[in-house]
């Protein structure tokens with residue numbers, strides 16, 4: 462794990478910090494999401510520059526129904542701006558999105574760009590290009606700290622497909638399916654080569670299956686005022 466000024470934290474602590482940043486300090490949630498996605502895109506570009514043979518394009522960004530998917534849309538926009546070939550795949554019905562969610566705001570922005578967005582259709586089977594032998598790199602933005610129960614289809618099937626694809630996988634915030642508190646695998650979980658995590662490392666990265674599933678962990682500062690994490 463990369464050095465972080467903040468030791469590993471429980472997901473409920475990070476959620477409480479997020480709330481304080483937004484409600485007490487007035488940092489809009491969409492700004493935290495922008496910082497998260499922009500920071501993650503910078504690290505992805507560094508990975509590709511260091512190992513272009515390994516991180517082939519297109520970047521296939523697999524997005525789930527919550528704010529972890531929202532981070533994925535921001536990453537997609539920044540990679541697109543950097544001239545990268547990017548494809549976004551939705552693992553859920555976009556008509557169910559809350560109109561004022563930070564994730565929805567970023568999906569609406571992305572829809573106005575030239576990035577290809579595959580909205581899927583019932584029953585949201587894993588996208589065809591995520592299959593054994595596929596060329597490209599996968600960004601896992603399916604589920605983050607909002608995971609509340611063992612994975613079920615369709616997301617379970619997407620996790621299995623991306624693990625079987627042989628493509629390098631980079632997870633945003635945490636590997637989908639990993640319990641951020643305990644390092645347990647809930648049904649199944651992504652096996653990431655790298656995990657780009659936001660604000661602070663999660664305790665589950667150093668417990669149970671965490672080290673094997675998260676790979677190398679990078680921590681992105683999302684601009685949460687330091688008073689919040691210093692007070693704990």
Ligand SMILES: NC(=O)c1ccc[n+]([C@@H]2O[C@H](COP(=O)([O-])OP(=O)(O)OC[C@H]3O[C@@H](n4cnc5c(N)ncnc54)[C@H](OP(=O)(O)O)[C@@H]3O)[C@@H](O)[C@H]2O)c1
Pocket residue numbers: 479490491493494497525526527528529530532603604605606607608609610611612613616633634635659683
């Ligand atoms: N400002 C911020 O808050 C901020 C800042 C930076 C980054 N983030 C990102 O936001 C993430 C947290 O976002 P979030 O709270 O919206 O959670 P999330 O991790 O994106 O997941 C929440 C969504 O996943 C669904 N879900 C939960 N368990 C599932 C399961 N087992 N199988 C399938 N679907 C499941 C939930 O559905 P149900 O509602 O039906 O349970 C909900 O729609 C973080 O990990 C981070 O990536 C947030």
